[in-house]
Amino acid sequence: MxxxxxxxxxxxxxxxxxxxxxxxxxxxxxxxxxxxxxxxxxxxxxxxxxxxGREALIAEAARQGYEIFADLMEYAYDGGKPTALAAFEATGRAYLAFARKYPGHYVAMFESGVSVNASADLARVAERSRNVLERAAMDLAQHIPPAKRPPAAMVSAHIWALSHGVVELFARGSPGTQAPYPPEDLLETGVGIYLRGLGLIPPDT
Missing domain, CATH: 1.10.10.60 (Homeodomain-like)
Structure with a gap:
């Protein structure tokens, strides 16, 4: 340093x-x-x-991280993928890529204890990143009758949690990094199992 x-x-x-x-x-x-x-x-x-104070400094680091993160997620989802599923999976890969490339931002955002409501700007950009996954979940559920669709907020929260878990266990130097499968494969198969269980994608996709 x-x-x-x-x-x-x-x-x-x-x-x-x-x-x-x-x-x-x-x-x-x-x-x-x-x-x-x-x-x-x-x-x-x-x-x-x-x-x-230090918390205010970390909050600004987190805000800048969310700006980068939201941009990456939006690009991944809107980047001309052929299907809603391919676009959805691209957001998961973007999550992993962000954690690897921007470790300081990632920790400031998710491990510092600083609330996303620490400032209006931080809350706004954090919501923008969440909205990408919610929109992805809504697009995947278009073929399901409205009364039977799972809540998009629930689906996006579950996928976010799954992505975060894979990052923490297998992509950031923790003991779980010795897993026999690459983090990208673990995330893709986990997302596939989850989405099939909800009926958002057919079994043979």
């Missing part, structure tokens, strides 16, 4: 990037504001021009 400098007028972002590096390395509670300031190349007092 090397000391960062910052361009004049961009101290706020320099602090966020320092925090992301520290979060990825030590976890959300493993660093102080003073350490973030030092890594950004400024005095601790300078932090308080932009953030009133």
């Amino acid at each position: 090397t000391k960062r400098g910052y361009h004049h007028g961009n101290l706020r972002q320099a602090l966020v990037e320092a925090a992301l590096e520290l979060i990825a390395e030590r976890g959300p509670t493993g660093f102080t504001l003073s350490e973030a300031a030092k890594l950004a190349g400024v005095t601790p007092a300078a932090v308080y021009r932009h953030f009133d």
